[in-house]
């Protein structure tokens with residue numbers, strides 16, 4: 001057989017039907033569900049009198065619009081409460097396991113899937129959320145889907161997809177100190193643009209990816225969608241297996257050994273061909289920060305806000321509009337731009353490793369008087385683990401708010417929002433106009449960089465601060 | 469889903485690249501549990517000023533835009549969040565088709581699920597249509613049967629769409645019903661792979 005990519009191996013293993021010129025019918029191993037994109041799908045199922053084909057492969061949590069403050073109070077927003085209530089009723093009615101607000105297993109859907117060991121190499125995973133790409137960090141093929149497709153998967157356990165192209169993003173060299181997975185992926189998006197990988201599944205390769213923890217790989221795969229990709233993947237290896245071993249939903253004993261044997265075979269074969277290859281030197285990547293209103297509008301912290309006049313013609317209008325929205329003048333050094341808010345959270349960067357790297361910068365320092373800063377752990381288990389290490393005390397002693405888990409200010413569906421004109425250093429994945437609140441201005445960066453911005457009150461190169 | 473065969477209507481241009489679904493329907497309007505009720509909030513933060521009044525500068529608020537059923541858009545339209553509320557809002561607002569140089573993948577699929585035809589034309593052609601759309605009496609026709617975009621003054625271009633999606637749209641088919649006809653194959657796949665799959669019992 002001709003050498004195959006990781007993507008091709010996982011795709012081929014899930015084909016129920018594939019005919020030339022038509023999209024394939026693929027079997028879904030794991031369907032993750034949350035409260036915002038599922039109610040209309042369950043409603044459709046009910047109206048058509050259809051059953052949920054595989055409740056045992058369907059798994060739900062509440063994350064997008066849940067409050068991150070006091071969990072003992074009822075949800076204040078009646079419309080959000082209705083949505084959470086709808087998911088509860090649907091989960092009960094259709095026999096779907098739900099990790100509800102009061103559960104230690106509650107959290108952002110893309111954080112808890114891996115945490116539980118539900119996410120495994122070689123799986124085909126879907127969720128009604130674009131950042132489902134996160135799960136590709138394990139060598140799974142994970143697609144974000146729309147609500148009609150959610151309904152389709154509920155009813156058939158299958159997804160209709162046309163076969164994407166493949167793109168290899170290969171890193172040469174190793175990143176320097178203070179440069180994280182977030183910086184690597186922002187550098188990729190800066191290079192290829194927000195539509196640069198449209199129609200493609202990206203496989204990330206190279207020593208810099210191999211050296212990343214599973215958390216770092218999740219950060220990278222998470223933002224594949226911001227480059228327009230359908231999914232992102234990293235071949236599983238010892239790091240992956242070590243992370244999964246012993247997780248509640250991972251295979252165990254003899255089944256574990258058999259599974260690892262299968263997973264080892266998933267790596268792309270030598271000589272496998274990709275439709276496109278992008279190469280980056282990780283050693284030259286500096287900490288990144290966005291200056292505009294999409295994740296491709298990004299630069300090195302040591303640089304300046306670009307001057308639209310010297311950008312290529314086709315980028316000028318968008319850059320001018322972005323700078324106007326962001327309230328930035330061309331050629332302003334990025335370092336020194338003052339921040340009003342700092343948000344450490346989201347499915348991109350709110351796992352334990354992220355909180356550790358932020359805490360290392362914060363320890364022994366205090367949040368600038370002009371800044372309101374918050375940490376929103378990615379799951380209640382992350383929160384508990386961080387508390388066991390005393391990270392909550394580090395953050396709170398410095399003046400951070402320490403919240404319960406959820407999407408929170410990543411999209412501001414609950415009350416964690418920016419006010420008009422407020423400027424925020426955020427570890428999330430989208431800096432679109434109004435994403436964190438109408439008129440709010442978002443700068444994306446790594447947890448360490450966001451922590452550095454919190455303690456200095458402005459954008460700053462974390463490498464010049466030094467962790468304690 | 470409403471079938472799409474041939475549609476003739478007015479077009480309005482919103483020629484910005486990378487318009488994301490957060491703009492199309494901001495998150496504060498995603499809390500409904502129905503598929504309806506989103507049209508009023510389409511492009512909310514652009515259409516309305518903070519005091520709630522219409523922003524006269526926004527493309528869709530200009531006098532010629534009223535009643536338009538075809539949206540002329542920039543590259544990578546619909547990027548970002550997978551929220552299907554975006555096509556629901558566009559359809560409810562009155563759009564039947566969007567013409568753009570490129571679409572984000574998930575958004576493209578979501579449009580096809582809702583009878584909202586995504587038409588890919590070159591950027592120069594979209595710009596040309598935007599110029600023609602400035603004439604109040606001008607109408608544009610999109611013919612999915614022949615896969616052509618045309619007007620009465622000589623504009624005529626073919627557009628691509630895969631066979632499967634075209635059939636679905638032409639017939640207004642329920643995709644779930646189509647897939648359920650594959651029951652034997654799905655069940656066979658499940659049997660073949662049962663020992664490999666995670667399950668609550670496993």
Ligand code: SF4
Nearest residue numbers: 131346347407410411
């Ligand atoms: S944290 Fe943000 S990006 Fe992630 S699932 Fe929640 S809303 Fe989406």
